[in-house]
Amino acid sequence: MPAVPDHATLTRALRDHPRFADLGDDELRPMAVKGLAHDHFRVGTRGWVLRVPKQSQFALSAADNLCYQAACFERVSTSGHAPELAAVLPPDQRLPMGALAVREIVGRPPRLPDDLPALATAMARVHGLPVPEADARAPLADHTDAVAGALAEIEAQAAYLEVADLDPAARAEIADELAWARDFAARGSGRHQPVRLVLTDTHPGNFLIDADGRAVIVDLEKALYGSPGTDLAHATLYSSTTWDPDTHADLSVGQLGAYYRHYLEIVGPELAARIRPWLVAMRRITFLRAITWCVMWSVEHRRAARADAGASGRDWSAENTDPALIAHVADRVGEYLRPATLRRMRAEWRKAPGLDAELGD
Template sequence: MPISNDLSRRLRLALQAARHPAADRPLVPLPDKGLAHDHVRLEGTGWLARIPKQSQLGLSAQDNLDYQRACFERAAASGHTPALQGVLPPSEHLPRGALLVQSIEGRPARLPDDLPALSAALAALHARPLPEAASRAPLLNAADPLRALVQEIDAQAAHLGAAGLSVPVLTAIEGERQRLLACVLGTDRPARCLIAFDAHPGNFIVQPDGRAVLVDLEKCRYAYPGLDLAHATLYTSTTWDLDTQAVLSVDEVLGFYATWAGAVGPMAATARPWHGVLRRAMWLWSITWCAKWRALSVEAARTGADGEDWSSQRSEAALVDHVRNRVDHYLSPPVVAEVLDGFDLFERGLRA
């Protein structure tokens, strides 16, 4: 049985077991475009099933659903994310369960034209009031988000050796890691807020009225807005998704940051001195993730429903080929050198 047909069959059984009102609706699997979820449209309802393939945060099946549910619930007030309709718990039919979320009608983002819409969506998310510390769980809320990010990068960097990288690339990555560590040793930090931590352009849908909606929210956390701004405009993000591929100029990136600053309010002042640091940090996270994926994607799919699983067996061959192409490109010496040159140009532009 084709994977998509089996997925629809198992989703229908889960809906029936939950006595969900959409249990008898036609189910239409969407193209396989992500390493963390399958998506199935519940025709005639306006809803999608987000069915996890794994937890990118290494959580158990139930904790992963609880985390994602909190992401959608916390971000909803921004007006730029899908509504959450319900949750299907882990079961024999769907071992990792599923979220039922609003199906957003629209088109992929077109860069650079839609950069103002993307910046407005992120500004609306970042401007949400910060909850009291006791109310932030289960979302990540590190005592020092910058130090926690370094620890995430270090964990991914453990795979650099197995990824077979060239000496120039390893040297560049190590240089940036040392630069970031020097920043961590200082005591200043920007204001924190709710961020997506996965704000690459392929995760946005632009509605007919021009409003951008951020549709992938599984990695939200309380950290620094500059990480989202970087992820939305880094070369490793804007050339990732086939539907949104574009190479942005430095002026276009600076314009995106300026538009966000004009929309987000007072937070912009504390964020600005950190834009360069967090842009480099988000690239470090992305490039070490590429090394991690290269090392782990060749492994067999794990049994059980908990934790991470980057095995290429979890996704369609076309998606795996695309990811491999992008990873190889981003880990190549010329691309790494060009990205680092771009950081210098960006930082000079910020000072101008």
């Protein structure tokens, strides 16, 4: 994968945009690395952040990846819960993956469970945005059948199960949930859900809480048109709330129920009535998406030192990312693929009283 350019190269590229034509030589400052797909640089004291992709997590071309991310920021920021897009620096010889400049959000990581209402409010505001006609939704993905759309991603990731080094008990847990999801999808259940602009990658570490208590999603590259239940689930699954040390929490079913009810109150009775029957099912689908991603990552990470590294268009090697971050991801992935952890996560819908009882379904 192409290396992130040095500061001098980034500075010259950013100066090509009229907003930053007077950028000083020493204004760019690297920010802490927390994600696998980007490096970030603070643009002096101007209130902007330069977001430089290292790879596409959708395995898109550099140009398509940048176009997709720009559309995410442009559309979600109208909710007031995502940074404004300032500039798009297209891919070229200096910037192989291009870059985006977005508004810097000053805030702190969410504290769970206290900030769950703020996260629910942010998602409700995004889900309340007008949805364009189908022919105007590109370049964002359009999952008019939310279950089928998610299952396509799950199946692509689940293909790695054949070569993953998994405990047989863990493999059985995943296989059981996959069988349920395939049957659920075959019944066409996803076509009956309301379609909204959704964030998709809503783990709490992707948000900041500003001075007014507003939750703002700052790592935004996977938005699409699909089921609001996906966002609600991904923000609060055990694999999300224990992913980032800054937002680590183990939520009870009661706390989850309160969070979902808060969201349903904000979106109003019409949307609440339409989405409520799908919330637990979409939680299971989102669980599968997260867990099969872990399976895929574990396999591709093992391949990273071999000749086939990067063959998928992704590179999660320590050479392309801070080794400490890679070690953290490996630790989390290992934890989530343990049989006991998989059973603990599935208990939300397999044991009574579960989340369905909290929601009154």
